[in-house]
Amino acid sequence: MRSRYAAFAVGAAGYLLTTWHPSTRPDSLELDAEMKWVRLDILRTVRGGPLDTDGVVEFVAHYRLDGQRGQQHESSRFLKIDRRWFYLDSLG
Numbered sequence: 001m002r003s004r005y006a007a008f009a010v011g012a013a014g015y016l017l018t019t020w021h022p023s024t025r026p027d028s029l030e031l032d033a034e035m036k037w038v039r040l041d042i043l044r045t046v047r048g049g050p051l052d053t054d055g056v057v058e059f060v061a062h063y064r065l066d067g068q069r070g071q072q073h074e075s076s077r078f079l080k081i082d083r084r085w086f087y088l089d090s091l092g
Contacts, residue, residue: 001057001076002040004087008061009037021079021086036064044075053080056091 007015013029020026039062048055058075075091 001042001059001078005037005040005059005061016087019085019087021081021088024087024089032065034065038062038064048078048085054078055080055085 004016004019007013007019008031011031011033013031017025017029041060041062042057043060044056044058046056048057055078056075057078059073061072061074063070063072077088077091078085079088080086
């Protein structure tokens with residue numbers, strides 16, 4: 001989760017696509033260069049440990065856009081395949 005947040009912060013769309021599960025990954029990804037991600041707060045995790053194959057991360061990502069502050073609050077599902085974690089989807 002933290003590496004994906006960092007990828008959003010630096011505009012690394014390629015990394016985001018390679019860490020997205022193939023069953024839900026879009027063909028392409030366009031990031032808004034004007035959006036500045038400024039902080040990530042992890043609120044809760046469910047599973048996602050070294051011996052798990054799935055997990056959920058609830059987070060709030062804070063950003064600034066056009067001089068306004070905003071946040072994205074989400075619970076994301078992840079799956080582990082061959083010891084690598086992949087973003088699957090959002091629970092909302």
